Amino acid sequence: MTADTIAARRARPLRRLPFGTRVLFTPVAIAVVLVALYAWVSTLELDSIEQRSLNRAVIVAKTIEHLEMTLAATALVVVIAIPLGVAASRATNRLIAPVILTVGNLGQAVPCIGLLVLCTFLMGVGFQTALVGLVAYAVLPVLRNTMVGVQQVDPALIEAARGMGMTRGQILRRVELKLAVPAILAGLRTALVLTVGVATLGAFVAAGGFGELIINGLKLNRMPVTIVGGVLTACIAFFIDWLGGLAEDLLKPRGM
Amino acid sequence: MFDRDTEGVRIELRSLTKRYPGQTAPAVDNVSMDIPAGELVVFVGPSGCGKTTTMKMINRLVEPTSGEIRIGGRDVLSLNPDELRRHIGYAIQQVGLFPHLTVAQNIGLVPKLLGWSQEKIAARVEELLTLVHLEPGAFTDRYPRQLSGGQQQRVGVARALAADPPVMLMDEPFGATDPITREHLQNEFVRLQKQLRKTIIFVTHDFEEAIKLGDRIAVLREGSHIAQYDTPAAILSDPADDYVAGFIGQDATLKRLALLQVADVPVTEPLPDPVLPQVAPDASLREALDLMLAHGTDRCSTPSGVLTYATLCEAVGNRPDGTRPEEAVAGDR
Amino acid sequence: MSFSEYVISRWDTLSLAAAEHAMVVAVAIAIATVIGVGVGVLTHGVPRAREASIAVSAAILTIPSLALLTLLIPLTGLGWGSTLLGLTAYAFLPIIRNTVTGLRGLDAATVEAGRGMGLSRPRLLLRVQLPLAWPLILTGIRISTQMLIGIAAIAAFVDGPGLGNQIFEGLSRLGSVNSLNATLAGTLGIVIIAILFDVFFYVVRHLTTPRGLRVRP
Numbered sequence: 001m002t003a004d005t006i007a008a009r010r011a012r013p014l015r016r017l018p019f020g021t022r023v024l025f026t027p028v029a030i031a032v033v034l035v036a037l038y039a040w041v042s043t044l045e046l047d048s049i050e051q052r053s054l055n056r057a058v059i060v061a062k063t064i065e066h067l068e069m070t071l072a073a074t075a076l077v078v079v080i081a082i083p084l085g086v087a088a089s090r091a092t093n094r095l096i097a098p099v100i101l102t103v104g105n106l107g108q109a110v111p112c113i114g115l116l117v118l119c120t121f122l123m124g125v126g127f128q129t130a131l132v133g134l135v136a137y138a139v140l141p142v143l144r145n146t147m148v149g150v151q152q153v154d155p156a157l158i159e160a161a162r163g164m165g166m167t168r169g170q171i172l173r174r175v176e177l178k179l180a181v182p183a184i185l186a187g188l189r190t191a192l193v194l195t196v197g198v199a200t201l202g203a204f205v206a207a208g209g210f211g212e213l214i215i216n217g218l219k220l221n222r223m224p225v226t227i228v229g230g231v232l233t234a235c236i237a238f239f240i241d242w243l244g245g246l247a248e249d250l251l252k253p254r255g256m
Numbered sequence: 257m258f259d260r261d262t263e264g265v266r267i268e269l270r271s272l273t274k275r276y277p278g279q280t281a282p283a284v285d286n287v288s289m290d291i292p293a294g295e296l297v298v299f300v301g302p303s304g305c306g307k308t309t310t311m312k313m314i315n316r317l318v319e320p321t322s323g324e325i326r327i328g329g330r331d332v333l334s335l336n337p338d339e340l341r342r343h344i345g346y347a348i349q350q351v352g353l354f355p356h357l358t359v360a361q362n363i364g365l366v367p368k369l370l371g372w373s374q375e376k377i378a379a380r381v382e383e384l385l386t387l388v389h390l391e392p393g394a395f396t397d398r399y400p401r402q403l404s405g406g407q408q409q410r411v412g413v414a415r416a417l418a419a420d421p422p423v424m425l426m427d428e429p430f431g432a433t434d435p436i437t438r439e440h441l442q443n444e445f446v447r448l449q450k451q452l453r454k455t456i457i458f459v460t461h462d463f464e465e466a467i468k469l470g471d472r473i474a475v476l477r478e479g480s481h482i483a484q485y486d487t488p489a490a491i492l493s494d495p496a497d498d499y500v501a502g503f504i505g506q507d508a509t510l511k512r513l514a515l516l517q518v519a520d521v522p523v524t525e526p527l528p529d530p531v532l533p534q535v536a537p538d539a540s541l542r543e544a545l546d547l548m549l550a551h552g553t554d555r556c557s558t559p560s561g562v563l564t565y566a567t568l569c570e571a572v573g574n575r576p577d578g579t580r581p582e583e584a585v586a587g588d589r
Numbered sequence: 590m591s592f593s594e595y596v597i598s599r600w601d602t603l604s605l606a607a608a609e610h611a612m613v614v615a616v617a618i619a620i621a622t623v624i625g626v627g628v629g630v631l632t633h634g635v636p637r638a639r640e641a642s643i644a645v646s647a648a649i650l651t652i653p654s655l656a657l658l659t660l661l662i663p664l665t666g667l668g669w670g671s672t673l674l675g676l677t678a679y680a681f682l683p684i685i686r687n688t689v690t691g692l693r694g695l696d697a698a699t700v701e702a703g704r705g706m707g708l709s710r711p712r713l714l715l716r717v718q719l720p721l722a723w724p725l726i727l728t729g730i731r732i733s734t735q736m737l738i739g740i741a742a743i744a745a746f747v748d749g750p751g752l753g754n755q756i757f758e759g760l761s762r763l764g765s766v767n768s769l770n771a772t773l774a775g776t777l778g779i780v781i782i783a784i785l786f787d788v789f790f791y792v793v794r795h796l797t798t799p800r801g802l803r804v805r806p
Contacts, residue, residue: 106780106784108735108739109735109738109739109779109780109783109784110739110776110779110780111738111739111740111742111743111753111756111775111776111779112739112742112743113742113743113753113756113757114742114756114772114775114776114779115776117756117759117760117772117776118772118773118776120760120763121768121769121772125763154350154352156348156350156351156352157352157354159317159348159352160346160348160350160351160352160353160354161352161354162317162341163315163317163341163344163346163348163425164341164342164346164365164366164369164415165338165339165340165341165342165343165344165366165369166338166365166369167338170369175354178354178356179354179355179356193651196653197652197653197654197655197656198653200653200655200656201655201743204760205760210656211655214655214656214659215746217659218659218662218746218747223662223663226659226660226662227659227660227663229656229659230655230656230657230659230660231656231660233652233653233655233656234651234652234653234656234657234660237651237652237653237656238648238651238652241651253356254356254399255355255356255357255358255399255400255401255402256355256356256399256401
């Protein structure tokens with residue numbers, strides 16, 4: 001999956017179902033799939049190789065690794081991309097914005113697996129390498145959404161704020177950033193889901209995660225292991241997207 | 257800031273000029289003008305004539321290239337611009353209410369910047385909502401997007417009044433509303449200003465609005481040059497040149513009648529006549545004339561007597577036979 | 590061996606891989622365009638169907654590509670089959686969404702004028718609605734293409750075709766002489782393909798946008 005999915009997922013024009021139904025649909029569906037997966041695996045007679053992968057300790061460990069990678073990368077992206085996005089949106093930096101957009105569009109064409117492997121040549125394999133790759137990949141959507149979100153604030157509001165005697169800092173903090181929150185959150189949600197996906201590739205550079213199950217299953221020709229890894233990855237992606245949607249609804253300033 | 261008097265203070269503009277880089281003609285060219293304390297002065301002129309730029313230099317949203325601005329005797333250009341703006345009310349056509357803040361938070365923003373206490377702000381918000389005819393209980397916690405256009409404009413005016421500034425700048429504040437709402441807002445605003453006596457600069461391209469609201473009107477042409485600066489009645493009865501006359505249109509006399517109320521002119525008989533069409537004392541003379549024409553008569557009755565066509569003619573300085581009287585009734589309000 | 594020596598010595602392999610990469614993406618996009626535009630045309634006027642088709646295609650996009658591609662193996666086996674199916678599935682959302690947005694965004698007066706002139710529904714669609722919505726639909730196709738070019742690199746892991754094989758070769762021989770060269774060749778090759786496709790779409794957009802939409806007022 002590439003960063004292009006930003007554009008794809010951002011303006012998902014889903015009509016909101018009644019709150020309860022909508023909020024519960026995704027977790028219930030995930031639960032059903034997980035139960036079905038468990039039931040299916042229980043019916044299989046696992047050989048020793050499969051047992052080595054498909055046991056509680058390994059699954060828990062892989063879940064933690066996957067989430068660690070995703071959350072650490074997202075936290076770093078927040079710290080890096082939002083301030084940069086705000087800086088890029090300032091009027092004095094007019095020239096920077098198009099440059100960022102162009103580099104951003106070109107950067108999307110770099111395949112994430114290529115980026116990860118290239119990182120290994122610089123830093124060797126491991127968690128940190130995967131983290132660098134993930135951050136490099138997810139920074140752009142958040143940076144771009146922050147920049148665009150701040151720039152899209154209605155100029156009449158800025159003029160009203162200036163006319164009322166707010167200082168530039170106050171306008172940025174109390175008006176521009178607040179109004180950019182929906183766009184920033186949408187970018188973050190996209191980045192999160194993107195990161196969950198790219199984190200599966202972390203297994204290629206020995207950073208663990210669900211990708212390891214997928215890869216090992218394929219290498220050792222043990223399809224159940226691959227399927228468990230694939231389904232778990234998909235479930236965690238849907239779950240994170242669902243959490244992101246909830247967070248968007250809760251954190252969005254009221255009145256908007 | 258300006259000798260704390262919440263009633264209006266005098267504004268003086270001296271040789272005010274704004275030149276934008278890369279443009280040959282200045283946008284505002286050497287404008288000098290005195291705006292008396294407590295008066296509402298309307299800047300009226302075609303779009304692009306520099307009226308808004310002139311206004312925005314007063315709260316320094318636009319920095320003057322040269323010239324001098326004094327508010328209540330203080331030199332505006334020597335003050336901190338942000339601090340200055342907190343003491344000048346500002347209302348614009350797009351209203352610019354912050355969608356993420358409630359009505360109360362929007363109105364309370366400037367008082368908060370000025371460090372008022374919570375209680376004082378809450379009391380002020382309630383007072384202002386009542387003043388602009390919005391029920392405080394129903395509106396304080398609403399968000400701007402839950403309001404109609406007219407309600408937003410009222411909140412905009414309340415917000416501009418929040419810190420009780422002696423001076424207000426208004427840039428077509430009723431421009432974006434439909435004609436019926438606009439008329440309603442204008443009437444309320446006239447009533448409000450009678451009560452508050454702020455010094456107000458009001459920008460519009462609508463001459464009708466200028467006549468209706470202005471104590472004085474400055475008709476501006478290209479470069480914000482003042483074509484005429486006088487009371488509405490004086491401009492209507494004696495336009496300075498063809499440019500001003502063109503702005504007024506063909507029905508200057510009717511417009512002058514619209515400025516006068518029935519109660520402003522003498523009645524011819526001391527008692528009302530129930531047979532004649534009835535006109536209210538706060539109706540305009542234009543409405544009285546309309547009533548006469550509609551009934552095919554030259555008389556109508558007010559609660560205190562009878563109003564005749566001849567009186568209307570005298571009110572605008574003519575006799576019904578076409579000759580001019582020695583002294584016209586002052587067309588001033 | 591320097592990078593340029595590597596590229597020259599493996600030119601045949603590399604160019605074949607690049608051609609396959611472009612081919613698999615192009616075929617997937619062609620299929621997704623036919624289906625996606627069709628679904629968009631059929632559902633744009635029916636709110637429930639429209640939302641369902643967009644929700645489903647958005648859900649597909651949420652599934653990480655490595656997971657989707659490997660989960661397809663039991664169905665379509667290793668190689669071209671899974672690669673094509675997976676890529677096609679990922680391409681739907683931008684195409685369907687832009688088709689729907691484009692058709693719905695048309696000036697109601699234009700459509701009504703067409704109806705008023707007696708154009709039948711299919712004729713109206715073919716002569717008025719689709720040509721006017723085309724620039725937006727094409728943008729959707731372009732976004733999908735850029736996305737697929739990147740995802741196709743991962744398809745090499747399920748024995749799919751393309752430049753991803755270079756990257757995985759580099760990965761599997763970490764430390765050997767040519768591992769960096771292979772990875773770099775694969776990655777840069779994919780970037781170049783992406784740029785070429787973008788140029789292609791720029792030209793197509795210029796050639797296929799109705800003239801009346803291109804002229805400036």
